[in-house]
Amino acid sequence: MGIGERGHGEITVGALTAAIALEYAPTTVFFRWNGSDDITEVCGDGAAELRNDDSLEIELNYQNGDEVILQAVRPVGGCNSLLIHSANPDIQADPWQ
Template structure:
């Protein structure tokens, strides 16, 4: 399974389930160049990623309710096809997360 693409964040340890999709469905996304983005709650951020043997490490910069925020994190591909990782804020909190491949709809319009 490839790491590049869009992943649905389905769990954030430090936040309750209602917060995840506060503004839009929570996700983390990475492309083949190691650039990406993530969004959950009121946070949106750009990612600068480096692929590792089993996942990727990333630095992020973004906005949370209008405040400038940044941090780093990592994610590893699991045997069941999910991602497990951690998101850390600079001089602040951290949370573990779990993500699943983004489901695409095959329904014709």
């Protein structure tokens, strides 16, 4: 997930690549997204929440009712990247995107 200026960004998870429009709260970012999943056009909404344990929970809700929840944690050693784990074992998330 990349967040840029003026409330826009992008997200890539597995085959999903989407543009996002953002709204902010103190520990949560809410967004609407649209893009493609393989060759299928998809859209939906979601949120990314900074948790008390310093992890990040990302929820993606597809317009058709599907939902993906990802958990991102900072590796030991405090580097700037996050390791991303899916609650769904069928989703393969690339932690370097």
